[in-house]
Amino acid sequence: MKPPHLFLIAGEPSGDLLGAALIAGLRELCGPCLRLEGVGGPAMAALGFESRFPMEELSVMGLSEVLPRLPNLLRRIRETAEAVIAARPDALVTIDSPDFCLRVARRARKALPDLRVIHYVAPSVWAWRPGRAAKMARTVDHVLALLPFEPPYMRAAGMTCDFVGHPVVETPRVPLSGTIALREELGIAPGQQVLLVLPGSRMGEVTRLSPVFAEVIARLTASHPDLAIVVPAAGPVAERVAAAFPRSEAGWPRILDPTGRTVAEADARKRAAFAMADAALAASGTVSLELAAQGAPMVIAYAANALTAAVVRRMVRIDTVTLVNLVTETRAVPEFLLGDCRPGLIAPAVAHLLDDPAAAEAQRDAADRAMALLGRGGE
Template structure:
């Protein structure tokens, strides 16, 4: 069996590697993997056409500035797929690149195309599903509420579980070591997570900083910890320099210790978190950390997205659990006072979110078959025409 698989960013590399492991576990004995991927997929045996970073481009201006190079890579990738005629083409997220490759492949062949990670048509731009259906046979969905949207457009869609359910969690010893290492003792602790991109951090830091001032005044014993993403760790250090409460910035570039374990330990040790919108809400739920979500964007994006948005919450825990247990403050509502009041309520009554977080993890597949295995079974089943 020959599998051509495309991923263009770290999250896709993680999904791709797990899928490859799954195919080796439940697929035929003879397997080969060709395509585009990162270090995890290459470690699993992928023969990558070129460095994944070449297509890991986000944002309209960035895409436009590299348009010619991306267009050339799209054409080259599609030509390679058509020439090598794999049994299946699996594209993982990154629709700006992968779905364009799929479109070219389908225009000249009947190669089966599977797209891993359903587009958020339930939130905005529902027409994307119908456009995908012209050149995608099957979709692998991370969330249990997504298949009906894809099936309505004419594609097979399998819910295969979310990778967050397989992420390791810190234990009591890890938490104790983390608290001791940072002099936290048994003080209540709040995580501050302003995002992983410079634009997010720059925009949210002033608001989050004011929230910290309010929280420090209301709860003088509260400690603040910021697990920073590597690309923005230096920026975070600069922006929090004048925050009260001597916030602790966890810099993953620090070579002392396991950065991933330190982050997991921080999540498990925290009593609550203030976080930017995104998949971090699922990481917090996996760690059992109650949260408040806040996010803002530039004025133009706020106007456009506000008009297109089809749901009344963007927090994944709320969507998966079908509750509104996690308070969120988005766009014009991203204001320090209301955010701080919500955090104080969560700190005093954290159990209110516990059931929604547990339900979310259950619905995403915690305790069941690993998502990589489920994804592999779905791909094989689709190829068999089931």
């Protein structure tokens, strides 16, 4: 029997982490003979996966970011599809990033009609652009869904779909010793409150959110002068984050830069930071579940350029975007999105978490429920 041959495509940091976990699991099942190729990021590379080009080229969001890079994105779609066709794998596994991945899959499927296509991470058709499911079904055979309410949407469109649980639930809680070690490293005194600030993993997100988040920091340090502030930065934007959040005379914020560390080391430090947080201010995205997995109370914010914001307002069908809220069917996590992404609104919400232990504990309870619903403690 020939070894399984899979072509994997991940287009952004969250997909890279999913891809790395998938590779590890597949190797456990199939052994070292498994043959893999495709596109991925540093987490997949740490497992020996060789990407055909830097994944960061695909990590763009919003119309104003995509348009200037459209020629390169179209070229990469064409090149990647040609690579799939030449490889003739047993299956094409696309991981999130549907706008890129599914265009590649359509081109490849046209040349290889019998190619099996598996898409990992169901697109959020329950939130916006519901017609994507039917369009996707023309190319995709099977969907691996991260959220428990997603399979019916995929099946209704004609695809098979399994809820596989969210990988965040496999992330263990950081022990007290881990948070103590990081506090000592960063010079945070015992009992000193900690605020995490996470302005996103894409350059466009960081550019838009950093001025807002910096003003929130200024307001909070005025009312909470002993507050320790830590900014965990994603590798591709670490320099931009460091420039956007310079240290004050008091020595804050401290930037957690993963540069020069292994993926495992950087991830362990980030999780320890999440676990020690009294509150977090974060860009909307999967980071909300990572914070919830470590019991960090949070406020979510997101800004977009005027064109993208106008499109989103017309198309979004839900009143919350935070996954903890969606999974638990609550509104436990405060959100300040688009026009509401203003320091004057955000700062009081963060201060409420810092000042009211009951409010912080209510969020931790919601986070625990979300983790259970996503599969923590299950098989």
